[in-house]
Amino acid sequence: MGTYRAGAAIKTVGLVAGGYVGAGWAAFLLGRGLCVRAWLRRSEAGDELRAEIDALWPDLERLGLAPGADRARLEVFTSLEEALAGCDFVQENAAENAALKAELYARIDGCVAPDVLIASSTSSLSMTDMQAGCRHPERCVLGHPFTPTHLMRLVEVVGGGRTDPVAVDAAMATYTCWGKMPVRLSREIFGHIGNRLATALWREAVNLLLEGVASVEDIDRAVVEGPGRKWAISGPFESYHLSGGKGGMTRFLESYAAGIQRRWDDLGTPVLDAPTRARISELVEARLSDVPVERRAAQRGALLVNLMLALAPPAEA
Structure with missing residues (x-):
């Protein structure tokens, strides 16, 4: 050492x-x-x-x-x-x-x-x-x-x-x-933590898009206005623990494990082959190309700063 x-x-x-x-x-x-x-x-x-x-x-x-x-x-x-x-x-x-x-x-x-x-x-x-x-x-x-x-x-x-x-x-x-x-990380793993979690969510977002369940706009909105709002404050384990009320994670799993398992079993497994990549690009560009990428990035940066300032712990007296 x-x-x-x-x-x-x-x-x-x-x-x-x-x-x-x-x-x-x-x-x-x-x-x-x-x-x-x-x-x-x-x-x-x-x-x-x-x-x-x-x-x-x-x-x-x-x-x-x-x-x-x-x-x-x-x-x-x-x-x-x-x-x-x-x-x-x-x-x-x-x-x-x-x-x-x-x-x-x-x-x-x-x-x-x-x-x-x-x-x-x-x-x-x-x-x-x-x-x-x-x-x-x-x-x-x-x-x-x-x-x-x-x-x-x-x-x-x-x-x-x-x-x-x-x-x-x-x-x-x-x-x-x-x-x-x-x-x-306790050990090496391909993609580390954050990217593996983000990739798992995006895989199902792609699946929902390709299956015609919802549009690019509504899938993004569902994440931002749903789990994304909570995850900016507490991660998935804490969020679901809180969803169990006074019974915490134990009560949450007692109530929802069967439904969660059914959703897990029903998640899609799209393959990013050439036709799939082309279809994703076509649908995303149709939704987002009205505003230049640089401007969207600047807008996101400004909102991230707002969020970080809002979530900053209060200064000690």
Whole structure:
């Protein structure tokens, strides 16, 4: 077991690759008053990254910037070695390609001191596979954010087969220090927690759409105005526990288990083959293409900020 830089000791974060997730991380970290050194393959991608950060910055301003927050603390490099020089923590955001990430991790491992954590934003892949070529695999962890990364607090954390448990502790402490809400997985599983849960719901949403049960608009509305409203406050276990009244989960299961089992047995299993993908795209585009994606994303961001402010715990007197 080793000792790793964590929490308030981290002043400079190395960002490996940009894109949608990387830009969200960059904006968030800058908003927390940290220095960010970003490695991007293309020199022109630096201007793209700065433009994306500028677009996200108003959301962070509304939530409240940390002392020292400054977009000028971003530096962009096309050399991985230069980008990671002096970094206290690394957040990797490369494409979801197992071989690419394993190669990249081996390179990152050679660029930073052994006590620097290397975290991956991968939404599904195994840390065990990614750390295979590292000389110091013990400090490699999963740090998967939920998007939009600059706003959503969830970060899923787990180590690979050769990860030091102390490194996982350090990652949990670091994300907590930054204001994120990390959850720890006891073991690796494809897709982690949040994406598996979201995918299960979306599979049935696709099934209902393809079966002609309801429209795109009404399926989305049913989630937003139904379980989604409660899940923003309490998760599925607590929600169903409360649905049991004074009897809690025991009473809920006594009353509803048979109906739940029948629904489980009746859930659809659509296959995302080419015709199915085309049909989903056709129906969703027909419903949502009237407003540009960028404007919808901005509207969602503003509403998420409202929600986060509304759900923030009251300040102590």
